[in-house]
Amino acid sequence: MDILTQDFYARDTLTVARDLLGREIVRVLPDGTRLVCRITETEAYIGRLDKACHAYGYKHTARTETLFAPPGTAYLYLIYGMYHCLNFVTEGEGEPAAVLIRGAVAVENGDIIAKNRFGCKEKNMNAYQRRNFLNGPGKLCRGLNLTRAQNGLSLTAPDGGLFVCAGQPPAPGAIQTGKRIGIDYAEEAVDFPWRFWYG
DNA sequence: CTTCAGATGCTCT
């Protein structure tokens, strides 16, 4: 198992966001079951200069403390009262930044992920469910059974039950870039092309 | 295919 180390996350956030495409998120359940999915869509958030980032202007609050944690830390928070978003902390000492995981495809134990999402087996999903399986941050967290209970976990320690493996990154030419989703409040930052996807 | 309202609770002012 080639688990990505802290060096991977301790880089420029835009670089990490691109480089995370094709990588595999491994979620080890308490009973040892491995839920695995491949990352297909990411977004970068950089507190230093990005009004869409929770820690814009180095703002410290109870929620943003995780963004100041070492690179390779999982940042999870509750959104709209009922969904969760999974991020990976990037950059380095004192620089609050992270990559939001917006989309993925199931690789291992898809039946359990499908059960978390729709209460059925992967094979029994209808066409609409297949198309909308893990293509959103809230959907991904629901499928992998991730909540704020995992906030602050280290992604570089295998015993945490959440880490990322090397996987198979796409060819650079296959990566598409665009504006981020759902941050209309962020003034000039709404136009930053910090969303990456492929496939 | 599209738009649209409602759900639901934490976070920050």
Added chain:
DNA sequence: GAGCATCTGAAGA
């Protein structure tokens, strides 16, 4: 009290 890095189901074109 206002707003939120979302999703779903229903209804219409």
